[in-house]
Amino acid sequence: MGALTIAAITLLLAPTLVVVIVSFTDSFSLRFPPPGYSFKWYVALLDAWQLHFAAWNSFVVALWTTVISVVLGVAASLAIARSPTLTARILDSLFMSPLVLPALAFGLAALMLFSLVGLPISPLTLIIGHTVVCVPYVVRTTVAALAQLDTVLLESSASLGASRLYTFRRITLPLIRPGIIAGAFLAFMASFDNVPVSLFLRDARTDMLPIRMWQDLEGKLDVTIAAVSGVMIFLTILALVVMERMAGLSRRLR
Known part of the structure; x- marks a missing residue:
């Protein structure tokens, strides 16, 4: 098991390390190992306005997606978390189904649906x-947080005359906040890095960073893309550290 664990970690981390090392190359081609090292491709990112535009679009879309996902996910979790009914179990499976359905199939289906109802791509x-x-990410982490919530606290609040809204605001929400924050983080990262859905549902006004990186690599093997990947890796690691300190992300995913 130890050997298998080491092999799995190596397979997961090796490509990331290769990209980071290549991003510091001083040549104009993607070669590993690099013939020399330089920060010039990171400096070149300052003038890469197309990447700036795509990154800003990805950030805005991910931000709105996260806000809406948190509202819908928390509401759904409150409805199904402690319910023993068959309907609750069916709804739980329904909310999780986008994680099982192939992303490309969903992207194509969504495009066909929007075309059918006359909603233009935007x-x-x-x-x-x-x-x-x-x-689904918000639902899963919030349901896990609700499962750890002591029902005695809710019953005590109700017995003292508190309304359901007051109980949710002063007791339930503070106790499940770490789970909500963890789900919001996962939702933001999943949206920012999404390729299959963005590939079908974007237009010229919403050029997304992952798609832009893919197109640049496909057309010209621009080394700047390696520098962008390096920045994204660094920011992701930084965000993971912050989330682990704030919400205990690793515990929420168990």
């Missing part, structure tokens, strides 16, 4: 598509 359709695939 940032709105992109946010809707991303929300569908991101809500």
Whole structure:
């Protein structure tokens, strides 16, 4: 088991390390190992306005997706978390289904649906598509937080005359906040890095960073893309550390 664990970790981390090392190359081609090292490709990112535009679009879409996913995911979790009914179990499976359905199949199906109802491709359709695939992350972490909530606290609040809204605001929400924050983080990352859904539901006004990186690599093997990947890796690691300190992300995913 130890050997298998080491092999799995190596397979997961090796490509990331290769990208980071290549991003510091001083040549104009993607070669490993690099012939020399330089920060010039990171400096070149300052003038890469197309990447800036795509990154900003990805951030805005991910932000709106996260907000909507949190609202819908928390509401759904409150309805199904402690319910023993068959309907609750069916709804739980329904909310998790976007994680099982192939993302490319969902992207194509969403495009066909929007075309059928006459809704043109726009940032709105992109946010809707991303929300569908991101809500399950919020639902899963929030349901896990609700499962650890002591029902005696809720019963005590009700027996003292507190309304359900007051109980939710002053007792339930503070106790499940770490789970909500963890789900929001996962939803944001899943939306920001989404390729299959964005591939079908974007237009010229919503050029997304993962798609832009893919197109640049496909067309010209620009070393700047390796630098972008390095920045994203660094920011992701930083965000993971912050989330672990704030919400105990690793515990929420168990």
